[in-house]
Amino acid sequence: IFEEEHSVLYLDQGGVLVAMKHTSLPIRHLWLSFDEGRSWSQYSFTSIPLFVDGVLGEPGEETLIMTVFGHFSHRSEWQLVKVDYKSIFDRRCAEEDYRPWQLHSQGEACIMGAKRIYKKRKSERKCMQGKYAGAMESEPCVCTEADFDCDYGYERHSNGQCLPAFWFNPSSLSKDCSLGQSYLNSTG
Known part of the structure; x- marks a missing residue:
């Protein structure tokens, strides 16, 4: 979507995508998409360009707040810019x-x-x-063979079947069974 590398955050359950350019130069803009990244609009998040060191989305599934942290010059103190997107929306979804x-x-x-x-x-x-x-x-769903793992000593082959691995000999297993009892043998 962008020619340069960007950080992307998901806000409001993914209803808003926020992209911020990775650059060693100071920036003042970020990009927002409300249509799953089909179109993007540029917004200013600070009046003075900021060397951005990181971006964090607030915790919580309903968050519309993110924090940008960085500095105005290489000698300045840390700056935190809180960006609240609630004002962009005029209503809740129906x-x-x-x-x-x-x-x-x-x-x-x-x-x-x-x-x-x-x-x-x-x-x-x-x-x-x-x-x-x-x-x-x-x-x-109705289960298929692909929904199951192969048993110990077996591996799935390209045809979907579970066949004995090269190191496993299924006939070497003990089949001690007393009269009147049954023995269950693995099919793989």
């Missing part, structure tokens, strides 16, 4: 500002045994999200 969004990994909807659908703020809406709502819907 139900119509969200759309359903399905979590997926490389097109696969089942992740860790469940399909989950979340509320995601529409990228064209500039409203404050506030407290995280969590998943709207969650349903368990």
Whole structure:
């Protein structure tokens, strides 16, 4: 997105992206995106250029505050600039500002045994999200072989099967079994 290296902070549940340029020169501007990084606007965070040594987001899921720390010259004392973004928003998000969004990994909807659908703020809406709502819907998936680990001494091959590792001999296991009892043997 940027030609130079930038630090990026996520505010308001990721509803606001803040980018600040990494440079040895003093700066007074930062960049904000309200549409997941599709477009960026430049904002001034100080009237005097600051040699920025670091940026911290305030703790908490609803935070809209970040602190920039640095110095005005190489001989000056530390300066802390608190940037509060609440004034940028004129309202809190309402139900119509969200759309359903399905979590997926490389097109696969089942992740860790469940399909989950979340509320995601529409990228064209500039409203404050506030407290995280969590998943709207969650349903368990039918397990497949890929959801299980191979047993001790077995390893998964490219065809998906668990086969004995080169060092493991499954027939060497003790199969002592008394009359009338059963013995469970691993399939890998």
